[in-house]
Structures are given as C-alpha cells and as structure tokens.
Amino acid sequence: MDLVSILIYDTTWSFVAEIILRTAIMFSMIIIFLRFTGKRGVRQLSIFELTIILSLGSIAGDPMFTEDLPIIQAIIIMSVVIGLYRLCTWFMMKYQPFENLLEGRAVYIVEDGLLVLDKIKKGKMSHDEFFAEMRTQGVEHLGQVRVGLLETDGNFSLLLFSPDDTRYGMPIFPKQYQAIEKVEPEQLYAxxxxxxxxxxxxxxEICxxxxxxxxxxxxxINTGIVR
Ligand SMILES: [Zn+2]
Known part of the structure; x- marks a missing residue:
C-alpha cells in the first residue's frame, strides 16, 4: 500500500474526462428532478422531504465515478423516487391521517406563557432547543408568548401577547435562566x-x-416585547 495507489490507483486521463462528463450529466439531472418535486426551495425540511433529498443524493453519487454503471439506471431510479414523492404528496392532500403519518403534526409547546407539560415530558425537544428558537424571534421570557407552535418542518411559530397583556414569565436568556439560592418575599419566581x-x-419548593x-x-420577569 502506498500513497500513489491510494490517490490514483488505475485512474487514466480518459477516465478523468469520463468522470467530468458523468458528473455534469448527474448534476443536471439532480436539478431537473428537484424541480419536478414542485418545491420552491428548501429552508427547513420535514422528515419526508429529507428522505427524498437523501435518496436522490445517494443515487446521483455513484454514476458520477463508477465506470460500469450506466447513467440510464440512475435516471430510472430517480424517476421512480420522484414518482413516489408526487404520489405521496397527492395522498397527503387527500387524506389528513396519511399526512400526519409522513410529516408528523404541528405541536403546541407554549400556551398562555406556560410550557405544555405532556409535550415537554415526552422529551421530543430539549428546553434549550425551543428557547433558542424563541430567542431568535426576539422573545425574552415566556410571559410574552400566547402560543408557541412547533411546525412539522422544524420552524417555530409564535403568537405574542401585546405589551399591555404581557405577564410574568420564565426568562429564556442564559444569564436570567439561573436557579436562585434564596428567596425574596416580593419577587415572583418561575x-x-x-x-x-x-x-x-x-x-x-416543589412546583x-x-x-x-x-x-x-x-x-x-414581565418586560414587554420590543420588535
Ligand atoms: Zn413546574
């Protein structure tokens, strides 16, 4: 075993040319097939959509550099995957239970300034994950949040209380989210x-x-939200 055989082995210049051609073809194919999904772009993917991307990615890779792998086979597989995708999206539009099965459901994480207990107890998402989501949207404490909904694509939708309706809530920035060691009688605690x-x-004290x-x-704290 030597470095030259690891790096080059039996690669010839003519095969390098073939790799360039094969890669260009597969690259174009990926773009064409992703356009067939009908999606405008991808910011956050649901599990179902991620499956499509992973399948297309792994199908597209091998024909780029495997000498005895005809590109037509990859194209047939990609067509089948996209066909299945379109069939599934059609069924999802027709039957809600099917959509819940493939995409999951949106989940209420916050209601009226409180975390929804059975959702956080299932431990599907750590406190810090949804705190981070809320912080990026300018939320300082839970008392500002009327509804926090975790969407199936991983986005976090928020409905906020107006500054006048803001109540006392749990702080979600790290410096304020610290356990106290002694109690002051006038202060409210979360x-x-x-x-x-x-x-x-x-x-x-036990909650x-x-x-x-x-x-x-x-x-x-009960500061009103500033946007
Ligand atoms: Zn509690």
Missing part, C-alpha cells in the same frame, strides 16, 4: 421546568404544576 409563576417561601420534575426557580 419554575425552570414548566414556566409556572408564583411567590415562594423556599428556593427548592405545584409539574410536581416532582422540578425544584429549581428563576426570577420571573
């Missing part, structure tokens, strides 16, 4: 697990909303 806001007597899951509290 459960760091579920967002429940209350007065406290003890810094390790009445989520029971056993949390005994950490952060100072609640």
């Amino acid at each position: 459960c760091m697990y579920c967002g429940h806001v209350t007065h406290l007597f003890d810094p390790n 009445t909303r989520c029971d056993d899951d949390c005994e950490n509290w952060a100072p609640a």
Whole structure:
C-alpha cells in the first residue's frame, strides 16, 4: 500500500474526462428532478422531504465515478423516487391521517406563557432547543408568548401577547435562566421546568404544576416585547 495507489490507483486521463462528463450529466439531472418535486426551495425540511433529498443524493453519487454503471439506471431510479414523492404528496392532500403519518403534526409547546407539560415530558425537544428558537424571534421570557407552535418542518411559530397583556414569565436568556439560592418575599419566581409563576417561601419548593420534575426557580420577569 502506498500513497500513489491510494490517490490514483488505475485512474487514466480518459477516465478523468469520463468522470467530468458523468458528473455534469448527474448534476443536471439532480436539478431537473428537484424541480419536478414542485418545491420552491428548501429552508427547513420535514422528515419526508429529507428522505427524498437523501435518496436522490445517494443515487446521483455513484454514476458520477463508477465506470460500469450506466447513467440510464440512475435516471430510472430517480424517476421512480420522484414518482413516489408526487404520489405521496397527492395522498397527503387527500387524506389528513396519511399526512400526519409522513410529516408528523404541528405541536403546541407554549400556551398562555406556560410550557405544555405532556409535550415537554415526552422529551421530543430539549428546553434549550425551543428557547433558542424563541430567542431568535426576539422573545425574552415566556410571559410574552400566547402560543408557541412547533411546525412539522422544524420552524417555530409564535403568537405574542401585546405589551399591555404581557405577564410574568420564565426568562429564556442564559444569564436570567439561573436557579436562585434564596428567596425574596416580593419577587415572583418561575419554575425552570414548566414556566409556572408564583411567590415562594423556599428556593427548592416543589412546583405545584409539574410536581416532582422540578425544584429549581428563576426570577420571573414581565418586560414587554420590543420588535
Ligand atoms: Zn413546574
């Protein structure tokens, strides 16, 4: 085993030319077939869409540099994949349960300034993931959020309270999202697990909303959102 055989092995100049041609053809094919999906572009992909992209990608790769792999076979496979994609999207439009099966459902993560308990308990997404999503949209604490919906493509849709209706909520920026060590009587505190806001007597009090899951509290804040 030597470096030359690892890098070059039996590659000839004529095969290099063939690789260039094969790559150009497959590159054009990928673009054409992705246009057939009817999508305008991809920012966030659902699992179903990601499957299509992965399938097309792996089909397109090998014919670019495999000497005895006729390109027509790859094109047939890509046609079948796109055909299946179009068939599935058609069924999804007709039958809602089929869409839920392939794409999943949008999930309520926040309602009225509180995290929806059965959703966070299933642990499908860590606190920090949806905190990060909300922070990028300018949210400082949960008291600003009326509804937070996790879409099937991974986007996070928010409906906010107007500044006048903003309530006390769990802070979601790291410096404020810190467990307290002692309680001040006038201050409101937010459960760091579920967002429940209350007065406290003890810094390790058990949260009445989520029971056993949390005994950490952060100072609640009620600043109005500025956009
Ligand atoms: Zn709680």
